Structure formats: structure tokens, C-alpha cells
Amino acid sequence: MKAKHIKWGAIFALLPIAFLFYGMIVFGGQKYEGSTQNCFTDGILINGLAAFGKLERPEVLFLHDKHTDALEKKNKDCLTCHVKDKNNNLSIKFKRIENVSKDEVMDIYHLNCINCHNEMSASGDKSGPVTCGECHRDKVEESLCRAPIEIDKSLHGRHSKAYENKCETCHHEYNPETKKLFYEKGKESSCRYCHKDKTEENRMSMSMAAHTQCVNCHKKNIEEQKTAGPIKCSGCHDAKKQQLISKLDTIPRLERKQPDAALIKNNSPELATRMNFVPFDHKAHEEYNDTCRVCHHESLNECTKCHTLLGIKEGSNVSLESSMHTKKEKSSCIGCHEAKQKDKQCIGCHTFDSSRKKSSEDYCAKCHMSVPAQGTFTEEKDMSNFLLISRKLTTDSYNAEEIPEKVVMKDLVDKYEQAEMPHRKIVEYFEKSINSNKLSGYFHKDKNTVCNGCHHNSTSSVKPTRCGNCHGKPLAESENLDKPVLMTAYHGLCIGCHKEMELGKATGCADCHKERKKWWNNSVNR
């Protein structure tokens, strides 16, 4: 009797464990091929039912290019899966133009996908899955690597050329009253200003708008045997293939009645800023950036429309001052200019910025230039132009013989011999870098600016202060708790600069100074 009890007890206890194993074998454990090794540029997450509420099963990863290739072999075209809308464009939805009801959408997918897969395998071809779990998998988004594509100036130029500058081919406005699209010359702007991430009422999502417009247009061109853009996913969304998109040698300017030179000024006359207005070389900045959106992030209006002196809701309450000076924002003047300091040839000096005195009057006046007497110019743009032309865009320099050719550092000789630094060579390298572009040329125009890269907080002269004057011995009392001692100052400057510029040389001790035999031969030191 008792033995029987034990036997049944054991059986009941082991049942769940057995189920668990069975479950692992039957319901899971099939490794998805594309999860780690591959990632797909042509992956689409099918979640057509998301519009009707919470999904009961995970979204389906659908590989679009894989299907188009398979259909091509069977001499089938896009109409196999896509229907045409009233404009004779292919709807980007699968086998429908609009979502009707949840059940109907679900049936469209299930019947069509499974039937086609069955037909393909019946005719002996490679085919897709037909059971639920094979399509509805977890964590499929990990295998997506679609690189977003930007219509940069070069691509835009190629399109305008192909369409003989007919902007209305792509650009349109929306009239909410007639609920129609219309085109207005001079109002062209970025698609993204209206088309956002998600489809809103009467407003397609960016992705839907782009695929409807671009793919259909490319397809028509192919049908008409013209030069055409890609119609496959990987054609636009593969990071490697993006590199291969041919660039125009001379990129035409985007014409939208924008000024060549603008005067950035406070638009609230009742509030005097007492700062000089800033002349802005709009034309040059168009060349520096790929798209207008880099600066004009919400619309192609002038900055001061949304960024007023005190800030308004339309400009997210960002004031004019913040919009131009915020360091962390790429769309602000200083933010963008400071990001350029991260370039390899600049960062050597600019990595030590935190210790530099910067906000001097001179620094502000670089942009807030002193304005000529009133009445000199009638037009703002003339004044801007005058100010911009008057700028000096290269750095002054000392005569070569005034710059010490070598600097020998021997104050701390102990374990290592003195270190010699090719001083003049370094100065000349930096001067060359500075003069290689207008931004750095203008901001380093004083001949001591380049010196101050290393000789910071020092008098501006041919003979700057010695490092040891400020950087003393360890534990020396100082108001600045974090002031480095002399050895740290030397090494911090040299190694810091080499490291940031990724020069790859002078990283080990003996690269700059040889070991001193006297010290190293003393066995205590080994």
C-alpha cells in the first residue's frame, strides 16, 4: 500500500518536469537563422493588426527582397502581392489599399501567404513556412539592420536634373479644407516637416510616403526603360550599397529664395538686446551641410520666427540665445562649431578646453561683429556681405626663426633622460591645419592662439611662461585643487594630445626619453 503511494507521488512530481522538456523540444528551441549571424536590410515587421489593438502573437519578420527575387524567377511581378490605388500607384500594403477590419486583414495575410507557400512547395520550389510559430517569432527585430536613407544635396540634384527642375514632381502642400494636395512654388521643404514617424489622420507616415512615392516612380521609370533608382529594399537601405550611390561632382544650390548672407537679429524691437547683430554666410553653410534640416529642423522659416528673444511655444520655448549657443545641440551655431573641434587635427588642443578661459569679449565679438555706422548700408544683406567679406580667415604667425625649433625638457630628469620635442614642426603642422578651413582660420587669427593650445593661461609673447612657474611640486597648496603637478602637466599635455589625435606614436615611455642607465642599473629599482 505504502509503496504504491510513493510510486504515484513520484509520477505526479515528475509530470511537470517531463512536460517542460517536451515543451522545449516541441514548442521552442528552434534557432532562428538570421538572429545572430545575419541581419536583414530587407526585413519588414508585419504588424498589420497593430492598428486594431494589442497583438495576440508576435509581429512577423518578412524579407521583402527574398520574395521579390523568388517571384521574379516565376515571372511574377509586384501585382502578385500589391493592388493599385486610384492614382494607379501600387499600395504599399499587402493585397489591400486600406485596413478594413481586423478579421479581414488577418485573413488576407493568412490565406495569401500560406496558400502561396503551399503552392510553391507543391511545384517543388523552395518555399516559406505554413505553421503559426514559424512566422510569428519572438525578438525578430534584433535581426533588422535597415540603414535609413537621406535625400542629400547630391541625390536631390540628380532628381531635379532628371525632372528638369519640376519641383512639383515630389513637393506638395496639403489643403485641409479641400483635403487635396497642391503645389506652391517657393514653399518646397523637407518631406519630414509634414510626414512624421507614424501615420496620422490624412497624413501618411514618412516611411509610407517615401515608399509610395519613390518606389512607384522608380518602377514607372523602369517600365519606360529610363534610368531609375532602386526598387529593392537593399538598393536604398543597405549601408554598403549607400556608399556606392554616385555623387554629383558639382552640386547645384537648392534654390528657394534663401539669402546668400543673412543678418541674424532679434525680432522683438521692443526688447533691445544690446548685442550686435550677427552676419551669417548662408550660402557657405549650405555647402558645409548635407541637408537644410541640419539647421532648419522643424520648418524652412528663419530661425527668429520660432526662436524669439524670450522663447515661445512654437520654438519649444527655446530662446534665440539658446538656439544659437547651446553646445550640445548640433543645430546651434556653437554646437556645430564645437563639434568640428572633435576633428582629429583639432582635438589635440581642444581636448584641454575645460582649462581655457574662453568667454572673453573678444570671443563674443568674433560673431557679434561691430557694426558700421548707421546709414552706411540701406540693405541688411549688403551690411552682412560687407562684414563677412571684411573677415580675415587665416591665422597670423611668428617668423620661423622666432619659433624654437626644439624644446628640451630636462627639469625632471630622474629615471629617464631629457625629452626633446620638435617644437617648430608641431607649430607648423597646426598652422597648416588651421588655415585649411575658414572656420578655424577665423577663430585662430591671432598668432598666439596656436601657442595657447599648449601654453594656456600664459602671457601672449614669443617667450611664454615656463610650465614650472605654475605647475609645482606635489602637495603644494593651491586654490585649484585639481591643478596637475609638473610631471602630470607635461605628460597630460603630450600624451593627451597624441592619444586624442590617434597619432599612434609616442605612447611608451622610451618613445620620448631614453631610460637612464644609472637609475635602471640600480638593482633596487628593477
Add this chain to the structure above:
Amino acid sequence: MSRRKFLGLAGAAGASALIGSSAHSASNKHFEGYPNSFGVLHDITLCVGCRSCEAACNRVNELPQPDVSFSDVSVLEQKRRTSSDAFTVVNKHANLKNSKVPIFNKIQCNHCLEPACASVCFVKAFKKTEQGPVLYDPSVCVGCRYCMVACPFDIPTYEYDKAFTPRVRKCTLCYPRIIEGLLPGCVESCPTGALKFGKRDDLIKIARDRISKKPEKYIEHIYGEHEMGGTSWLYLSGVPFKQLGMREDLGIKPAPEYTAGALSGVPIVVGLWPVLLTGIYAMTKRKEKVADLEKKECVKEAIEKEKADANAKLAKAMEKAETDKKTAIDKAVKKALEEASKAKVEG
């Protein structure tokens, strides 16, 4: 000992155990560290892995010469730990942010504000000094190596090769040097300023300042500010500390706080139990004595009773014998008298 006396003593012992001041190592209040104590800030972003600190440490602590010269940086290819011959080692880590520039990190004793090693040491061989260093006294050490188990940073090491005088070995934050106003050996020799010696409070300010000046360079975490209740050694890094093999699961409680509850019972156990047990022992002893006495008395009584009974019996027997005798005499007299009278009659 009388019952009254014992209870009085026990009460006194209990009260003293409750009132008595408890040591830091077993208290459960948060200790903020000694004011003005020293520490070192290790800015990992500045370390270039030159091993100067290792060489200096070896020199100032007069440790045995290693097989490989300190100028040879190829040893960094392997992950190393502190040992009884090396109180500090530098390790090299892959940089996930920029594969071209590896990251170097120095490890040594972190000199916790409330050290786990000290809290588990039952002979008080470890002591947190006011200056900051956690020091070890080999003269009292019994070699149990609890400290090595307790340390969350795996720092204390042991001289396994010494049969008779093995010691626990670890960095001392160069206590002998800092009380003379010198820098710790490693800090003095660091060429890049990756190590900065100073008052711990100042170092925290400096660390915060560096983070705020270069938010893109540092992660916003000063390792050691709160870990294990805070350590005298602080770290700044450009990548999460977990990537450098530093534990981020330690929490902010000092080790003693976890054990304070259990350890605060120790004085009671150690102080009160002997008294209690002695009392119980004395009481049992006394009980035995009393029982013995009673037993003896009982026995005496019994014996006496027995004796009395015996005497009574004897007396009775004697009496009976007496009466028997008397009766016999009487009988005999009677008989004689009868015979005499008979003879008279006949005669």
C-alpha cells in the same frame, strides 16, 4: 551562590551588555568616514599602463624583486591579481568605445571606510586609521584568513610560502610615508596624474568637477564614493566599471552593517553566557549538596529508627524472658511448695 545573588549578577551582566558601547565593526549606524582622512583618486581615463606605480610600490614596501622587469609591459596581456609580493597590479582591458585605445586599471586595497576585513577579524588585527589607511598588525594575527574571504575586492593575500611566520599582505596606502607628509609611492611615480592623492572629501569634489567639465569623457559614477559604504580609493572611468572587471553589485551598505545584527549578540553571548552557565552550574551543585545532606539525614533517621526498633524488640524479648523466668521460678516454687505440702500430708 545563593539564588538571590545569582539573579542579581545575571541582571547586571545583561544590563551592561545592552548599554555597553559597541565597536564600529559591529555597529549598525552609518559611518561617514573620518573627516580629513586621505584617499587616492584613480582616473582610469589617464592611465597609460606604464607600470611605474607597480615599480614604486615594490620599492617603497621593499618587496622581493619580480622575475620580469617593471619596464616590461608585456605582462599586461594576462589578467593579474595582487599577491603577497605585489600590493598593486595594473590590468589591461579592451575598450568597447574605441578599440584602438585599450583601458588600463590599477587594483590595490581600496581602504574601505568600514572595512569588511576588520569586521570579521576576531583578534582585531585590522584597523581603519584616522588618516585613511586600513592597517594590519601581524603580531596578533592568528592566520585564519577570514579577511581574505570577507574582502569584496579580493585584495588581502597570504604568505603561503612561509611556514612559521606567514602574514596577510596588502597595500597600506603607504601609511608610514603619508604620516611623514610624503605621497604614497604609486602616486608619486605616476607620470600622467592618473593617481591623485588628497583628502577624500576634496577628491570627491575634484571627481565631480572633472565629470561636469567633460561629460562626454566620463561616465557619471565615482566608484568608491558609496560602494560598500564608501572607500578611500576612488575611481573615475570613461566606460562602465563592470567592463573593467570591477563589481557593481556591491551596494552601498558597509560590510559590517550586514553582520552587525548577528555580531552585536557576541558581547551578550561572550559576557552573559559564562555567568549564566556558572550560575546554573552553582545551583545544580547546591541542589546536589542539599540532596546529599537530606539523604544522609534520612539514612541516619532510618538507622536510628531501626536501632530503636531493635532495642524495643530486645527489651520486649528481655521482658518476656524475664516473665518467663519469673513464671518458671514461680512454677518451680509452686511445685516445690506443692510437693512440700504433699510430703507433709503423707509424711
